[in-house]
Amino acid sequence: MTERPAPDADGFLLNVQGISKHYQGVTALDAVGLQVRPAEIHALLGGNGAGKSTLINILSGLTSPDSGTIMLSGNRLELRRPTDALGSGINTIHQELSLVPALTTLDNIFLGREVNARFLGLNVRLDRRHMEDRVRSLASEFGLTEEDLKLPVGEFGALKKRVVEIVKALAFDTRLLILDEPTSGLEEEERLNLFEHMRRLRGKGVSLIWVTHHLEELFGLADTATVFRDGRLVGTVEVPDTSVDDLLGMMFGIAAGEFGSTATAAVVTEAEESREEVLRLTDVNRSYILRDISLTVHKGEVLGIAGLAGAGRTELARAIMGIDKISSGTVHLKGKAVKFSDSSAAYQKGLAMLPEDRKQLGILPELSVSENISISSLDRVSWLGFVLKGRDEVSQAESYRQRLGIKTADVREKIRNLSGGNQQKAIVARCLNTNPDLLIFDEPTQGIDVSAKVEVHNLIREFVANGGAAIVIASEIGELVELSHRVIIMKKGRLVGSVDHVPHALVSGQFEAVKNRILAMSAGRTES
Template identity: 40%
Template sequence: MRGITKLFPGVRALSDVDFKVARGHIHALVGENGAGKSTLIKIISGVYPYGSYDGQMFYDGKEMKFQSIRDVEKEGIACIHQELNVVPELSVSENIFLNEKPTRFGFIDFDKMYVDSMKLLKQIGLNTEGNLTISPDEKVRNLGIGQKQMVEIAKALAKEVRLLILDEPTAALTEAEVDVLLDIVCKLRSEGVTCIYISHRLDEVMRIADEITVLRDGQTIETRKRTNLDKETMISLMVGRELTNMFPRVPHTRDELVLEIRNYCVNHPDVAGKKLIENVSLQAYRGEILGISGLMGAGRTELFTALFGAYREKGQGEILINGKPVQISSPMDALKHGFFLISEDRKKLGLNLIMSIKENTTLAALRKVSKYGVLNDDKEVNYTNQYKNNLQIATPDINSAVSCLSGGNQQKVVIAKALVCEPKIIVLDEPTRGIDVGAKYEIYKLMNLLVDQGVVVIMISSEMEEIMGMSDRIITMANGKITGEFDISEATQEILLQASVPGR
């Protein structure tokens, strides 16, 4: 790619970008949110057709002027996006051959589709000596996120892919699933498939990439062989400055008890008689960051979603705020008591993507920006600009759709929405998932600021480094129960992992 420039109204997303990928290599593309990675990938994958950008793109030595995604797929290029494109109600084999089902005498040949699916699943390591981890007949809705990711890879291989683009493929995977996926990507490289790999998890990049290109502010900063680049230098190139400490730990002093949970239980929504959360008791104090650690499925998200009144099964047990029992049956009740939950899925549960940045910012506090049921636009603008500046939300216009923002800036809008409500207790569920190192650092600093302002901060995270780097006290969970509580001075990754393993 030579001299690629892409403009949007009021924004230059890419500016004279050069990008080269060698055949049979894994080439990592890294940069902060808003650096231009997704825009560049959308040009390669045909989402933005030729003519909507300036510059030239060459593939196998020939200039390409793709007009559609189908044009790209004909050349053996496939892109697996962070938001997976699977049809839940169809089977694995039907998803793999979604666009080009094998036919016989004008009818779909389901037998051939099954056999070919088995071959593809075996190719990516999901069929060993007849033991099929995923059956071609299984409905995709029954699969986990990691397995759905594998179905997407099988779908790409069915199109005889030569260039595979993976955009944040591990953002929602467990550590075990990450290992499986990375092994598959390396296996594809050994079979001659070229990969462009986009990830904010820099340890993964250092583990599998042959070359690494850094984008910043829509420009190519540098391309280096992975062997000539360390993690600290890569971060410095991405953010344009040195981050001497990824986790800005500051001394906190625990103050009075604010939130107490006693013997809290939540019934399993699908299994009668089973508890999803069982007899959980915990305390959260002003003046500390309380980390909630555990493996996927430990019940962390379900616990705090139920406490917030937003889970489909209501919890039973005592909730005390400032020593007084409270009843929380809905998010509205929680907000009245100064309790705010920032969901792990910002796009589905944290934002209304068709609304503007301004409308999302004030959405949970409409009473503060209205009188007699009529919205006051001046107040909305004032609140939004205040938090736009405080959180450094990068946008030319607060009336722009929030869907136009990068992931990190979307997360800041979700946090702004919470802060407008002036919460006493704020729960951040996976607050830095899918965002870059620079934006992570800003969110960590904000967490410290909230603690200084007297807000009780509870952070749920699957990243052990994050839990260890930001928490003052850590609670571990497994199978819907609390399995340990540790002061940061006594916690190690090994201790936390042992406490998080079910049955230990």
């Protein structure tokens, strides 16, 4: 279906030169270039705000550059709208899936490009048989059965949805496929599966531009990597000739080795003895979603919750916060039985939560950074809890901006204009500002770059070091192990195990062993 695309005279399929883009006086891209060879996997790297998404939006026709040229196979492209990009053979799989959940796989693949049965020269109905014939072999190559084609996409897991998007892209002469963080939301095994699909695509002669924050994924897969920093091109390197530390250096402009991964674990302060209990759950149930959960969290402690997607981790957090009602069981906060009818009651009693889904449940996009920070603790910036003191609100946000390093020209800027990592820091600021006894971090570093990740980790450590208690939910088990004092493991709504004294284990060099134990319990295999 995809003929091998011809390179231009220099041997490039895509040659982007001197692209600049400004938003309201902010330079998103400053004369950057990008050269992609035919049939290669080309990683596009950079921290939050580096300009990766802006370039992708330009290449997919969502925004127009202020200047610069885009050449595909030696022909100059004018990408004014998404259909221009699709017509030129550039397909983009965005981080947020663009499939319609209620439609079948087949209808999703042909959405907007339907094949119609015609009668008297008029389109009378969709010709599904024709469409099926066109994609059947391609779909089966990527593991989609005939049944799958007829099922609504909403029933699929994250990996299968991505595969549907890949098939959708390949069904229509794609020469260049752009993948924006394709592994986000995928489990370990699914990632490996996706990587196989990416290799297969390369084998078919398709070039891939791959945006990822997970540098360790690159090796053995990507051919070339281009690094952006603050809207500028830092350089392009051959992946086999480089290392994670080199790439980090290029991404953040600092010497290699500053981002030690396991090294930071030793920083965790021990808080084992003389601990004061903050939260205790006893036999908490919520219909079939949470079953007989009992746990305690102490002052100065990080309790990690591990588990696969759907194990009920987020549901547990929501139940603790009173967002979802529990059907039986008791919750004690600092020794007193509490029953929260809603989240505002939980906040008043000293709980706070950083939600997993930053875009849907975290930020209030139309409000400013300062308003996003103050929303959970408006009594601190108001007179008698009624009239807002605008100046206090701004200066409060200003102090968090400096303390947490939130990158924005003005805290009165709308939060939706900030990069993901900075939005996340603002939401952390919102939680910290409520001065909570217990803070629940649900996937605190999802979709943010390595340096922001280290900063968020440090904020969590600082919070518990100052006497707070924290629950951390993270899919990345390495991250969980580094942060937690204790880890409990959930599976199908139940607690299936726990690992105590995590910092001790790490100090004695058992990082991998602890990780594997947790992994084994989450997957439900027998504990070693």
